[in-house]
Amino acid sequence: QEAAKYEKKVMVLDFVTPTPLGNSWGLGGTCVNVxxxxxxxxxxxxxxxxxxxxxxxxxxxxxxxxxxxWMTMAESVQNYIGSLNWGYRVALRxxxxxxxxxxxxxxxxxxxxxxxxxxxxxxxxxxRFLIATGERPRYLGIPGDKEYCISSDDxxxxxxxxxxxxxxxxxxxxxxxxxxxxxxxLDVTVMVRSILLRGFDQDIANKIGEYMEEHGINFIRQFxxxxxxxxxxxxxxxxxxxxxxxxxxxxxxxxxxxxxLAIGRDACTRKIGLDKVGVKINEKTGKIPVNDEEQxxxxxxxxxxxxxxxxxxxxxxxxxxxxxxxxxxYAGATSKCDYAxxxxxxxxxxxxxxxxxxxxxxxxxxxxxxxxxxxSHFWPLEWTVPSRDNNKCYAKIICNIQDNERVIGFHVxxxxxxxxxxxxxxxxxxxxxKEQLDSTIGIHPVCAEV
Amino acid sequence: xxxxxxxxxxxxxxxxxxxxxxxxxxxxxVAVLDYVEPSPQGTKWGLGGTCVNVxxxxxxxxxxxxxxxxxxxxxxxxxxxxxxxxxxxxxxxAQAVQNYVKSLNWGHRVQLQDKKVxxxxxxxxxxxxxxxRGLTKAGKETIVTAENIVIAxxxxxxxxxxxxxxxxxxxxxxxxxxxxxxxxxxxLVYYPFIxxxxxxxxxxxxxxxxxxxxxxxxxxxxxxxLExxxMMRSIPLRGFDQQMASLVTEHMESYGTKFLKRCFPTKVEKSxxxxxxxxxxxxxxxxxxxxxxxxxxxxxxxxxxxxTLNLETVGVKTNSETxxxxxxxxxAxxxxxxxxxxxxxxxxxxLTPTAIAAGKLLAQRLFGxxxELMDYDxxxxxxxxxxxxxxxxxxxxxxxxxxxxxxxxxxxAYYKPLEFTVAERDAxxxxxxxxxxRERDQRILGLHFxxxxxxxxxxxxxxxxxxxxxYPQLMKTIGIHPTCAEExxxxxxxxxSGLDATVTGC
Numbered sequence: 001q002e003a004a005k006y007e008k009k010v011m012v013l014d015f016v017t018p019t020p021l022g023n024s025w026g027l028g029g030t031c032v033n034v035x036x037x038x039x040x041x042x043x044x045x046x047x048x049x050x051x052x053x054x055x056x057x058x059x060x061x062x063x064x065x066x067x068x069x070w071m072t073m074a075e076s077v078q079n080y081i082g083s084l085n086w087g088y089r090v091a092l093r094x095x096x097x098x099x100x101x102x103x104x105x106x107x108x109x110x111x112x113x114x115x116x117x118x119x120x121x122x123x124x125x126x127x128r129f130l131i132a133t134g135e136r137p138r139y140l141g142i143p144g145d146k147e148y149c150i151s152s153d154d155x156x157x158x159x160x161x162x163x164x165x166x167x168x169x170x171x172x173x174x175x176x177x178x179x180x181x182x183x184x185x186l187d188v189t190v191m192v193r194s195i196l197l198r199g200f201d202q203d204i205a206n207k208i209g210e211y212m213e214e215h216g217i218n219f220i221r222q223f224x225x226x227x228x229x230x231x232x233x234x235x236x237x238x239x240x241x242x243x244x245x246x247x248x249x250x251x252x253x254x255x256x257x258x259x260x261l262a263i264g265r266d267a268c269t270r271k272i273g274l275d276k277v278g279v280k281i282n283e284k285t286g287k288i289p290v291n292d293e294e295q296x297x298x299x300x301x302x303x304x305x306x307x308x309x310x311x312x313x314x315x316x317x318x319x320x321x322x323x324x325x326x327x328x329x330y331a332g333a334t335s336k337c338d339y340a341x342x343x344x345x346x347x348x349x350x351x352x353x354x355x356x357x358x359x360x361x362x363x364x365x366x367x368x369x370x371x372x373x374x375x376s377h378f379w380p381l382e383w384t385v386p387s388r389d390n391n392k393c394y395a396k397i398i399c400n401i402q403d404n405e406r407v408i409g410f411h412v413x414x415x416x417x418x419x420x421x422x423x424x425x426x427x428x429x430x431x432x433x434k435e436q437l438d439s440t441i442g443i444h445p446v447c448a449e450v
Numbered sequence: 451x452x453x454x455x456x457x458x459x460x461x462x463x464x465x466x467x468x469x470x471x472x473x474x475x476x477x478x479x480v481a482v483l484d485y486v487e488p489s490p491q492g493t494k495w496g497l498g499g500t501c502v503n504v505x506x507x508x509x510x511x512x513x514x515x516x517x518x519x520x521x522x523x524x525x526x527x528x529x530x531x532x533x534x535x536x537x538x539x540x541x542x543x544a545q546a547v548q549n550y551v552k553s554l555n556w557g558h559r560v561q562l563q564d565k566k567v568x569x570x571x572x573x574x575x576x577x578x579x580x581x582x583r584g585l586t587k588a589g590k591e592t593i594v595t596a597e598n599i600v601i602a603x604x605x606x607x608x609x610x611x612x613x614x615x616x617x618x619x620x621x622x623x624x625x626x627x628x629x630x631x632x633x634x635x636x637x638l639v640y641y642p643f644i645x646x647x648x649x650x651x652x653x654x655x656x657x658x659x660x661x662x663x664x665x666x667x668x669x670x671x672x673x674x675x676l677e678x679x680x681m682m683r684s685i686p687l688r689g690f691d692q693q694m695a696s697l698v699t700e701h702m703e704s705y706g707t708k709f710l711k712r713c714f715p716t717k718v719e720k721s722x723x724x725x726x727x728x729x730x731x732x733x734x735x736x737x738x739x740x741x742x743x744x745x746x747x748x749x750x751x752x753x754x755x756x757x758t759l760n761l762e763t764v765g766v767k768t769n770s771e772t773x774x775x776x777x778x779x780x781x782a783x784x785x786x787x788x789x790x791x792x793x794x795x796x797x798x799x800x801l802t803p804t805a806i807a808a809g810k811l812l813a814q815r816l817f818g819x820x821x822e823l824m825d826y827d828x829x830x831x832x833x834x835x836x837x838x839x840x841x842x843x844x845x846x847x848x849x850x851x852x853x854x855x856x857x858x859x860x861x862x863a864y865y866k867p868l869e870f871t872v873a874e875r876d877a878x879x880x881x882x883x884x885x886x887x888r889e890r891d892q893r894i895l896g897l898h899f900x901x902x903x904x905x906x907x908x909x910x911x912x913x914x915x916x917x918x919x920x921y922p923q924l925m926k927t928i929g930i931h932p933t934c935a936e937e938x939x940x941x942x943x944x945x946x947s948g949l950d951a952t953v954t955g956c
């Protein structure tokens with residue numbers, strides 16, 4: 001959309017290869033269809049369930065039994081996503097960007113072959129190319145995984161309630177999904193191979209896990225599934241999962257209605273003909289290394305988003321990188337995407353907002369004696385009356401002593417963590433120091449003032 | 451002779467307690483006098499001051515109760531099956547809130563004890579610059595002397611004394627949070643087999659354009675199902691950005707609160723049915739109207755609590771118009787060794803966090819060899835109306851006045867919180883704007899946000915503004931997705947361009 005502003009002739013090829021179970025979706029990519037948007041809406045549904053419980057303590061009265069209807073929620077969410085798909089198509093049309101619902105792959109220099117759903121092929125040439133194909137969920141590679149398990153690609157449009165669910169994985173996708181499924185009243189188990197939220201601050205990751213456990217989610221740690229069998233067909237059916245310990249020979253079995261795999265995502269770079277044009281990819285991860293101007297090793301081919309090597313997999317980052325790239329190409333701008341201090345939020349039942357270094361990373365980079373960690377538990381005012389946990393919400397900042405106690409890491413665990421963290425990220429971009437933080441007046445009573 | 455205490459503080463509220471606890475850290479001998487004169491309706495409360503007892507805390511909790519009412523409605527769109535009827539019981543909420551407040555009173559007493567601060571439940575007044583006369587409820591007198599004295603007695607709601615019946619029949623925020631029974635009528639018996647809800651048979655009238663109190667209260671009263679009317683003579687949220695103020699009231703109107711604009715009451719009487727009859731004049735239509743309500747609440751401003759302090763005896767100067775104590779940048783009054791912090795001081799924001807910060811810094815300067823003064827610039831604040839409004843820095847009007855409209859740029863956007871989509875909620879007033887200097891680095895002068903969790907959104911940005919944040923720096927900040935706050939980092943449409951400022955999330 002940005003390129004079209006500069007009156008360039010732009011084409012977008014978008015194609016969704018159906019999931020093993022046959023699921024597909026419209027224009028917009030992961031975020032809109034099977035990521036951020038449906039995730040946050042279902043998370044919201046779960047939060048509202050909690051709100052219903054709280055509301056009784058605040059004087060609201062209604063029937064004791066409150067049940068959740070998956071279909072009502074899934075339908076509303078899908079309708080909203082449909083409106084976004086539509087909105088994108090309209091926006092592209094208005095901006096004179098040609099859109100083809102076809103699978104693109106390079107066949108030669110400056111040439112792409114686009115194959116649509118019906119198998120019709122067309123060739124297109126362009127001066128420049130931008131690869132932004134993103135990723136798809138990884139499968140375990142065990143018997144029964146593709147036939148019987150679902151992934152996040154299927155979950156948000158599941159036409160039936162998933163029932164008793166086993167979530168395999170400890171990524172934020174796994175924990176967020178486990179979190180809202182439990183919040184909607186389902187029996188949820190999470191099977192974790194080793195640690196939670198790899199790459200995130202581990203102190204906080206453990207607090208998140210603890211909170212989820214205390215609120216009814218079962219964790220099976222240090223096990224991996226080795227086989228999935230179908231006991232009974234249905235919507236949902238019944239599945240048997242056989243898992244092996246990572247520490248020995250112990251085998252366990254469990255029965256679930258649904259098995260959700262969330263063990264990671266793989267870049268969609270293997271089957272788009274990159275070898276034909278010489279674009280180098282990391283053979284192991286499939287990701288594309290680029291320079292700080294998002295350029296691949298082939299000068300006229302660029303890449304943005306989740307497929308980039310060593311960059312955070314986040315929507316706003318992809319958007320920013322994409323926009324700035326185009327402004328550099330066509331508007332003479334020089335601004336590069338700033339990948340430092342990119343804030344993020346994990347929408348687990350107890351939300352986690354972070355910006356900058358984790359405590360471990362800070363210690364590694366600067367040395368333990370050169371950093372100072374300030375921390376505090378807090379009790380959101382809204383949790384007092386309904387007697388919710390009073391020692392779970394937590395905030396910590398990590399400061400670099402040698403650089404004027406500059407804030408290099410910000411972490412908050414609590415309600416509305418995303419809203420809280422956003423402004424702090426902006427402040428960190430301005431070089432926030434501990435002194436400035438201390439001298440800023442808090443808004444009262446909110447969580448963020450802590 | 452030698453003074454008994456190093457520091458004596460009159461007033462056990464946000465400012466006073468913060469100052470006391472900080473001073474105690476330096477090993478000083480500290481005493482706090484706190485006394486609550488009952489309201490005209492007879493309401494009183496414990497240690498902690500306005501914020502804890504009749505301000506921020508109960509207000510936010512009742513606001514939360516109202517928000518939860520909306521959440522119940524939203525939940526149904528998200529698949530939760532809730533059988534009607536759904537109704538709200540004031541006494542359950544009030545008791546829960548009051549219990550929590552009482553736990554805070556208790557907590558403060560324990561904290562003072564732990565820190566070895568002496569607490570007197572007495573009303574203090576000056577005998578001389580180092581001597582305070584304390585009077586208990588029973589009339590027992592105690593004389594206390596101190597090297598330094600801090601006045602932190604805060605304020606109390608005003609009554610519009612020129613309106614007949616105002617004092618006898620009206621309540622204020624001092625009373626609202628402590629009401630045991632609903633300010634509106636509720637049926638004495640609830641018939642379980644009648645599926646239809648009880649009717650809301652309440653009218654509450656709030657008058658005056660005093661800050662947020664009236665609007666916040668009207669907001670949550672409406673939210674818990676009471677029929678609420680706000681009467682105001684002129685503009686709402688005086689002192690705040692007026693564009694934002696009107697969006698806030700617009701939302702309240704669509705939310706169900708009735709507004710009687712450009713009206714003022716002339717008298718309040720009791721009717722035979724024991725309801726309150728209010729007569730008012732409409733300045734636009736030049737008519738006089740009378741109607742009945744169950745409760746009338748006044749929110750016409752707060753008056754500093756200085757009357758019984760005997761300030762004239764010691765020569766502490768007050769502002770002749772407002773009655774507030776005049777202090778310099780170090781919180782010192784016109785009399786050496788006598789200081790003042792909090793709502794009682796002239797020209798300061800009436801906010802808890804500023805009182806706390808000022809109290810702490812004062813103690814640090816007096817006893818801790820610090821010279822740091824309180825910075826009252828860029829203090830963020832939030833109005834907890836049904837659709838919340840958070841802001842930091844200058845309003846658009848103030849910026850124009852200060853720098854000239856040619857020298858400022860205003861970026862703005864109407865947005866829709868993701869959570870409103872499935873809930874089918876109207877987001878017409880969800881709006882944000884950033885006022886920047888046009889020249890050079892485009893420093894941000896003011897940030898205004900209306901939407902859910904406004905306080906949480908604004909807090910971090912206030913920090914940024916403290917660091918001298920500029921528009922380019924904000925634009926370099928990556929947004930967190932999906933949140934409302936990320937829209938701030940994406941503001942790009944200027945008012946000057948005249949373009950439609952509606953943005954879509956994804």
